[in-house]
Amino acid sequence: MIKYPGGAVYKPATKKVKITSASASNRGMSLEHDLNLSNNHYNDAGIALITKRPTPINVVKVDYTKGARITDAYFEKQSTTDYNGIYKGRYLDMEAKSTLSKNSFPLSNIYEHQFHHLRQVTAQGGLALFIIRFTSLNETYLIEARHIIEVKTSGNRRSVPLQLIRQHGVRIEVGYAPRIDYLKALDEILARR
Amino acid sequence: MIKYPGGAVYKPATKKVKITSASASNRGMSLEHDLNLSNNHYNDAGIALITKRPTPINVVKVDYTKGARITDAYFEKQSTTDYNGIYKGRYLDMEAKSTLSKNSFPLSNIYEHQFHHLRQVTAQGGLALFIIRFTSLNETYLIEARHIIEVKTSGNRRSVPLQLIRQHGVRIEVGYAPRIDYLKALDEILARR
Numbered sequence: 001m002i003k004y005p006g007g008a009v010y011k012p013a014t015k016k017v018k019i020t021s022a023s024a025s026n027r028g029m030s031l032e033h034d035l036n037l038s039n040n041h042y043n044d045a046g047i048a049l050i051t052k053r054p055t056p057i058n059v060v061k062v063d064y065t066k067g068a069r070i071t072d073a074y075f076e077k078q079s080t081t082d083y084n085g086i087y088k089g090r091y092l093d094m095e096a097k098s099t100l101s102k103n104s105f106p107l108s109n110i111y112e113h114q115f116h117h118l119r120q121v122t123a124q125g126g127l128a129l130f131i132i133r134f135t136s137l138n139e140t141y142l143i144e145a146r147h148i149i150e151v152k153t154s155g156n157r158r159s160v161p162l163q164l165i166r167q168h169g170v171r172i173e174v175g176y177a178p179r180i181d182y183l184k185a186l187d188e189i190l191a192r193r
Numbered sequence: 194m195i196k197y198p199g200g201a202v203y204k205p206a207t208k209k210v211k212i213t214s215a216s217a218s219n220r221g222m223s224l225e226h227d228l229n230l231s232n233n234h235y236n237d238a239g240i241a242l243i244t245k246r247p248t249p250i251n252v253v254k255v256d257y258t259k260g261a262r263i264t265d266a267y268f269e270k271q272s273t274t275d276y277n278g279i280y281k282g283r284y285l286d287m288e289a290k291s292t293l294s295k296n297s298f299p300l301s302n303i304y305e306h307q308f309h310h311l312r313q314v315t316a317q318g319g320l321a322l323f324i325i326r327f328t329s330l331n332e333t334y335l336i337e338a339r340h341i342i343e344v345k346t347s348g349n350r351r352s353v354p355l356q357l358i359r360q361h362g363v364r365i366e367v368g369y370a371p372r373i374d375y376l377k378a379l380d381e382i383l384a385r386r
Contacts, residue, residue: 049310049317051273054249057263070250073263080244084277086284089318093279117242124242125282 031098031133031140035083038178048183050085050092053078079113087183091126093118095145098133104159105132107152115152118145131172131182132165142185143169224291224326224333228276231371241376243278243285246271272306280376284319286311288338291326297352298325300345308345311338324365324375325358335378336362 035052042048056079061072081095095118097109121128128145147168151160170185228245235241249272254265274288288311290302314321321338340361344353363378 043313046313046316049313049319054247056247057250057252057266059250068268070266070268071264073250073266075261075263086286086314086317086319089284091279091282091284120236120239120242121279123239124279126242126279 031096031131032082034174034179035096035131035182038180038182039083039085041178042183048085048087048092050083050087052083053080077111077113079111080117081114087127087186091121091124092129092186093121093126094129094131096131096133098135100135101159102134102136102162104161105134105148105165106159107148108158110148110152115149119149122146127186129186131180132169134162140172140174140180140182141165141169142172142182142189144189224289224324225275227367227372228289228324228375231373231375232276232278234371235376241278241280241285243276243280245276246273270304270306272304273310274307280320280379284314284317285322285379286314286319287322287324289324289326291328293328294352295327295329295355297354298327298341298358299352300341301351303341303345308342312342315339320379322379324373325362327355333365333367333373334358334362335365335375335382337382 032052039048039050039052042050056076057073058076059070059073061070063069063071081093083096084091084093086092095110095114097105099105099109118128122145130143130145130148131140132143133140143165147164148160151157151164170188172180172182172185174180225245232241232243232245235243249269250266251269252263252266254263256262256264274286276289277284277286279285288303288307290298292298292302311321315338323336323338323341324333325336326333336358340357341353344350344357363381365373365375365378367373
């Protein structure tokens with residue numbers, strides 16, 4: 001602790017200290033942000049080409065007097081998934097979700113349409129994946145969609161236990177570039193097959 | 194010609210007559226509409242899973258008092274292409290464009306970013322394609338992106354001659370389901386390789 005002449009005590013700005021801490025800054029970053037950084041890295045390095053689908057928006061009114069400014073619109077549900085692309089010549093399709101839960105991933109996070117889409121991806125021979133982040137635990141997993149779909153199809157559960165995700169999925173390492181190395185986790189999953 | 198009592202002459206509404214003509218209604222349909230119908234057919238029939246990327250929109254202001262209504266936003270340039278997906282286990286990426294020109298396809302229709310994206314798709318072993326419709330001729334072609342990129346790279350031309358597109362591409366048949374059978378055209382292109 002630093003004491004100034006006159007007895008005043010220097011208190012470091014709590015917020016600033018938190019930001020310089022690596023683990024805290026990890027928690028502060030959103031999963032989407034991490035994925036965008038990682039995908040940029042993969043693309044730049046020629047490792048893969050995976051892009052985020054834009055959020056679907058239904059445009060109601062456009063003001064052309066202001067250079068095509070949208071003045072009325074609303075968000076639509078994503079009928080597919082957030083990410084798709086190509087890795088090692090294979091088609092890849094994935095949905096990324098965060099949960100505050102500490103012991104399971106609620107199935108209500110995934111729309112019926114998205115389950116249907118991921119089933120179709122699998123039927124076409126593509127890689128259908130989920131990236132699931134347990135924000136409170138600071139743990140992120142890559143898991144094949146079929147494991148989540150199995151729990152959904154069984155109809156007995158409203159959420160996927162973390163234990164099941166740990167068993168069938170692979171924990172994603174957090175680093176600098178790529179921010180989250182989910183393709184390394186995918187390599188592990190493919191090697192298991 | 195029908196003559197009414199009193200000498201008035203019945204004139205059929207030109208617009209109505211045009212709509213009932215099959216060829217005219219074909220011309221009236223947009224390429225995007227045709228592709229959406231075709232992709233729905235392919236997906237439903239389990240032939241392929243190809244989806245349109247939503248138009249990217251930059252949201253500036255959202256009114257949450259009205260249930261997340263967007264009150265200010267603008268269209269962004271598409272940095273990738275309009276369509277991607279999986280066919281016969283392969284990653285496919287394509288851009289679809291119409292032109293009113295009768296003898297060439299202007300390269301100004303394609304953004305620099307899109308060329309870059311399609312080059313990356315090819316480098317990753319994916320199928321990079323263009324669908325080009327000559328609206329005035331009512332002719333639609335599927336062509337591998339590399340042929341268009343070659344003309345672009347040569348730097349001598351500002352447009353791709355229709356003759357070159359006819360030589361390297363395959364004309365897409367127009368029908369009912371699928372509306373435009375571009376995957377049949379793709380099979381021909383793949384057989385040539």
